[in-house]
Amino acid sequence: MAAAKVIEEYKPIPGGSIYSIRIDPLKLMQDAAKKYGDLCCIKRGKFRLYIANDPAIVKELLLTKHMNFSKGSPKTKKIVGDGILTSSGDFHHKQKRLMQPAFHQQQLASYATIMTDFAGRVTNEWKDGQELDVRDQMMRLTMGIVAKCLYSADVESDWKEVAKALYDVNEYLDMLSSPFAGVLDRLPLPVNRRFRRALQELDAVIYKIIEQRRNSTADSGDLLSTLLKAQYEEGGGMTNKQLRDETMSLFLAGHETTANVLTWALYLLSQNPSVEEKLLRELARVLPGRRIPTAEDVPKLSYTTKVFTETLRLYPPIWRSGRIAINDYFVRGYLIPAGSLILFSHYMIQRDPRYYDNPEQFNPDRWTPEMEANLPDFAFFPFGGGPRSCIGEPFAKMESIMLIAAIAQNWKMTHDPNHKAEIRTSLTLRPKYGMMMKLSKR
Ligand code: HEM
Numbered sequence: 316m317a318a319a320k321v322i323e324e325y326k327p328i329p330g331g332s333i334y335s336i337r338i339d340p341l342k343l344m345q346d347a348a349k350k351y352g353d354l355c356c357i358k359r360g361k362f363r364l365y366i367a368n369d370p371a372i373v374k375e376l377l378l379t380k381h382m383n384f385s386k387g388s389p390k391t392k393k394i395v396g397d398g399i400l401t402s403s404g405d406f407h408h409k410q411k412r413l414m415q416p417a418f419h420q421q422q423l424a425s426y427a428t429i430m431t432d433f434a435g436r437v438t439n440e441w442k443d444g445q446e447l448d449v450r451d452q453m454m455r456l457t458m459g460i461v462a463k464c465l466y467s468a469d470v471e472s473d474w475k476e477v478a479k480a481l482y483d484v485n486e487y488l489d490m491l492s493s494p495f496a497g498v499l500d501r502l503p504l505p506v507n508r509r510f511r512r513a514l515q516e517l518d519a520v521i522y523k524i525i526e527q528r529r530n531s532t533a534d535s536g537d538l539l540s541t542l543l544k545a546q547y548e549e550g551g552g553m554t555n556k557q558l559r560d561e562t563m564s565l566f567l568a569g570h571e572t573t574a575n576v577l578t579w580a581l582y583l584l585s586q587n588p589s590v591e592e593k594l595l596r597e598l599a600r601v602l603p604g605r606r607i608p609t610a611e612d613v614p615k616l617s618y619t620t621k622v623f624t625e626t627l628r629l630y631p632p633i634w635r636s637g638r639i640a641i642n643d644y645f646v647r648g649y650l651i652p653a654g655s656l657i658l659f660s661h662y663m664i665q666r667d668p669r670y671y672d673n674p675e676q677f678n679p680d681r682w683t684p685e686m687e688a689n690l691p692d693f694a695f696f697p698f699g700g701g702p703r704s705c706i707g708e709p710f711a712k713m714e715s716i717m718l719i720a721a722i723a724q725n726w727k728m729t730h731d732p733n734h735k736a737e738i739r740t741s742l743t744l745r746p747k748y749g750m751m752m753k754l755s756k757r
Contacts, residue, residue, distance in 0.1 A: 319356045319365060319649040337495075340635065341740045344368070344660050354647055356655075363655040370670070370693035372646055373659050376638045377693070378701035384638035386703065387656070390491045390742075391567060394484060394514065396556070398564030399706065409547065411706065414561060417541040418709050425536055426464045427610035430714050433459045434721045435607070443756040446731060448749040449581055453574035460714060461569040465562050466524050467537045477520055483513035485571065492741040521562065525555050538565065565707065571743050572632035573711050578750050579630035580622060580719050583677045585730045585752065590679060591723070594622055598724045605724050608717045616716055621679035623715050627697040629677060631661040634744040636699065661697055662744065670694040728752040 344366050347355050353369035367373065376384055385403060392401045399410050416422065437456045441447070458481060462470045470478040487510035490499055500507065524539065534540050539562055546552055553561065584591045597618040602608055608616070637658040644651040651657065666674045670690060672681070698705035705711070730736060731751040739747035 319354050319651065320351050339740075340658075341660065341662065341738075344635070344658065345663060348663060354649065356651075363652060365651055365655055365657040367657055367659045368663055368667075370664055370691045370696075372657075373664070373693040373696065374700070375646065376657060376659070377696075377699060377703065380644070381701045381703070383641050383644055384657075385641055387637070387639045390496075391488070391564075394488075395564040395567060396560040398557075398560035400564040400568055408702065410557075410561065411702070413545045413547060413553070414542060414706060416545070417538050418706055420709065422541065423709055423713055424610040426460075426710070427608075427713065427717065429463045430460050430717050431607045431609075431721055433463070434718050438722060438725065441726065441754050443754065446751055446753045449728065449752045450574065450578040450746055450750040453577045453581075454571065456718070457570040457574040457577070457714070461566055463537075464710075465538045465565055465569075466521070467535045467539075468520075468524070476516060480513035480516045481566075483509040484517070484567070486510070487513075488567075489741050517563070518559065521559050522555060525558050529555075538562070568705075569707050569710065572707075573714055575632040575743050575745055576623070576626055576630065576711075576715055577718055577722075578746060579744075580626040580715070581722065581728050581752065582730060582736055582746070582750055583626055583629070584622070584723060585728045587677050590622065590677065591727075593679075594618055594719075594723055598720055602720065602724060608720045610713060610717075612720075613713055613716050616720055618679065619716050619720050620712075621682045623712070623719060624682050625677060625679040628665045628671070628695060629675075630738070630744055631665060631697040632743045633697070633699070634662040634738075634740055635660040664693070665695055665697070667694070725757055727755040727757055729755070 343357075347357075347366050348368040354365065354367050354372065357364045357366070367376070386401075389401050395401055397406070399407065399414060402410060433456055437452060437459070441452075455478075458478060459470050462468045462477070468477065470481075483506075486506055490496060490506050493499060525543075528535070528540060528543055539558070542553060542558055542561060544552070584594065597616065598605075601612055601615045613620075635658055637656055640651050640653050640655050640657065642653050644653075644655075644657075664670070668674050671694075693700060698708040698711075729752060731753060734748045734751040736750065737747040739745045
């Protein structure tokens, strides 16, 4: 059996190598795919890192051969413990089954008003002609929404301390995606101290809420109460520690991803006036008199949905993922030895001209039923796939479509050209310099 092509000795020192998976992972992956095709390998001593740029391989990793791969030990374990984001095997499967009903359509519809109320609260503070960082605003908005839907908590008033703690956790996570995370994590830096304190504060608040709920007969209708009621097949429910880990997983996974996609959507609309016009025509038709969207409106907002889908294609918040081979894995006539890490990029595959015409162009109209039917499996997979796919997908879709509608019908945004809209490939795909926009009230 042939070994996959070895493209470069891995050199972790900046300047010691043109490429480094830590310094500029996207560039490394793009250049490797350009030069070596859909599967190649970087080796360092015994360690092998593979880069796969083929939807058919991704399908095997995530779906058809998923049993042969693990997610490894994710960086978020320190924060979410043994929650759904990081757990594995039978335990993960059991937890996901238990949690899934909390994301069913009927349950989600009850969160629609929370979503638009928050959008109203945040945008009511905006002023005509004001310039602000829309990414910050979207973080504030999605954090507020997920806190309310999960715990019925208000990060904007009584939960201000929690919002601050979450910012500190996010700052720490951001540091973990730096090239020197391993070393930085062990140093007595303020970011590490703030993170430890923030985690203690979050834990104290979350455990207190869980205790209060256990001692109360009232149903607050939030995600936590759904999880508290959930029963395993063999009987019994989750422990407090497990409830803490699961809700923390949802908290963490459920705000920055959506904040980023909303930011990129508003940016893309500002750059594409004809798309914006078409969107406004749909909003005027479905939501006459700038009515606030409801969950029932979402299926009718078909063009808004295309705007969201096309944004996810160009700017997938989770821009790359990876799996570790548990046993030797044979693919395309190559052997990938057990223990190897295989990386693949949603961003790259979703911009590949083999699957998309004019892939760099923002064109929501490309999403026709015919086009979708002809798209290979896993050529569009912003929410992953298989048993580890995103549990929050229906939540994120409803939230994003309603918020794009609610914001765009009232506000026109003009991007400040002095702030480049470049991407930053940290754990999520963020705008490198924030997203400064001038707001005009419609
Ligand atoms: C546009 C927004 C979002 C995007 C693009 C997104 C994307 C993803 C992707 C790609 C994965 C799979 C990662 C992998 O295969 O390694 C994932 C997993 C996950 N997401 Fe999301 N997500 C979004 C929003 C949300 C929301 C709103 C929640 C919760 C409220 C959420 C909760 C989770 C959880 C818990 C997992 C882990 C699932 C598991 O391992 O079984 N996500 N997400």
